[in-house]
Amino acid sequence: MRGTLRTLALVSLLLPLGGSAAAQHRGLRPVDREATDPGFWAIVGVERGQERYRFDTDNTWSDPFEANSLILGAGGNISRDFQLGVEWNIWSSYEATSDQRLQALSLVANWYPAHGPVFLKGGIGLGFNRIEDNSGVFRDSGYGTTVGVGIDIPIARRVAIEPRADLYLQRYDSPGQANDYRERLALLGVAIRFR
Numbered sequence: 001m002r003g004t005l006r007t008l009a010l011v012s013l014l015l016p017l018g019g020s021a022a023a024q025h026r027g028l029r030p031v032d033r034e035a036t037d038p039g040f041w042a043i044v045g046v047e048r049g050q051e052r053y054r055f056d057t058d059n060t061w062s063d064p065f066e067a068n069s070l071i072l073g074a075g076g077n078i079s080r081d082f083q084l085g086v087e088w089n090i091w092s093s094y095e096a097t098s099d100q101r102l103q104a105l106s107l108v109a110n111w112y113p114a115h116g117p118v119f120l121k122g123g124i125g126l127g128f129n130r131i132e133d134n135s136g137v138f139r140d141s142g143y144g145t146t147v148g149v150g151i152d153i154p155i156a157r158r159v160a161i162e163p164r165a166d167l168y169l170q171r172y173d174s175p176g177q178a179n180d181y182r183e184r185l186a187l188l189g190v191a192i193r194f195r
Contacts, residue, residue: 041083042074045191047166051091051102055179065100067093069187071166073108077195083110087123087146089168091185098133102183104168106146121148127170127183144170144183152193162191 050064069092075085089104106125112118127142150164168185 039077039195040074041077041085041193041195043071043087043162043191043193045071045162045164045189047071047089047164047187047189049091049166049185049187049189051093051100052184053181054184055181057179061184065093065095067091069185069189071189071191073191075108081112081115083119084108085110087125089146089166089185089187091187098131100132101128101130102170102185103128104144104146104170104185106144108146117152119150119152121146121150121166123147127168127172129170129172129183140172140174142170142172142174142183144168150191158195160193160195162193164189164191 047069048066049069050066052061052064054061070090071087073085073087075083078084085108087104087106087108089106091102093100093102104125104127106123108121108123108125110119110121113120123146125144125146127144129138129140129142131138146166146168148164148166150162152160152162154160166185166187166189168183168187170183170185171180172183173180
């Protein structure tokens with residue numbers, strides 16, 4: 001009888017290990033972010049925020065223009081806490097007298113301190129500004145930086161909702177242009193992250 005009890009106890013201890021191994025063999029992985037393998041990630045989201053500009057000859061920033069923005073991004077996991085990728089933000093304002101589209105195409109890095117769900121973003125890239133009004137279309141390109149913060153809230157095995165805040169600072173120095181200027185875009189929104 002003691003031999004039978006020992007055998008049953010041993011089998012009951014080994015069953016969870018066998019089930020876990022079988023689940024991993026079928027490609028299932030634990031949900032927590034620490035166990036995810038390095039690989040591809042992508043985001044798509046919407047934000048709302050304010051754009052301000054300042055010419056080099058001015059001492060103050062302009063009054064804010066508020067509008068919606070679309071954010072797209074993709075990249076890879078360098079490590080468990082560090083991601084590298086490309087991000088494209090398109091802010092569009094449609095007014096009665098003029099339309100403006102301000103874009104940022106950036107190489108970004110996301111860092112998750114202490115293996116947590118909160119991340120800090122930093123990046124550099126290009127800026128594109130397009131303004132259309134009754135006098136015609138104005139186009140310009142420049143360079144800039146971006147910083148941000150967000151939190152990944154898992155809703156499925158490889159999907160997370162991502163409340164986030166982003167700041168874009170751009171500089172436009174075009175040859176032959178009388179007034180060089182800066183653009184500042186501050187955004188709050190939410191994205192869906194796929195990994």
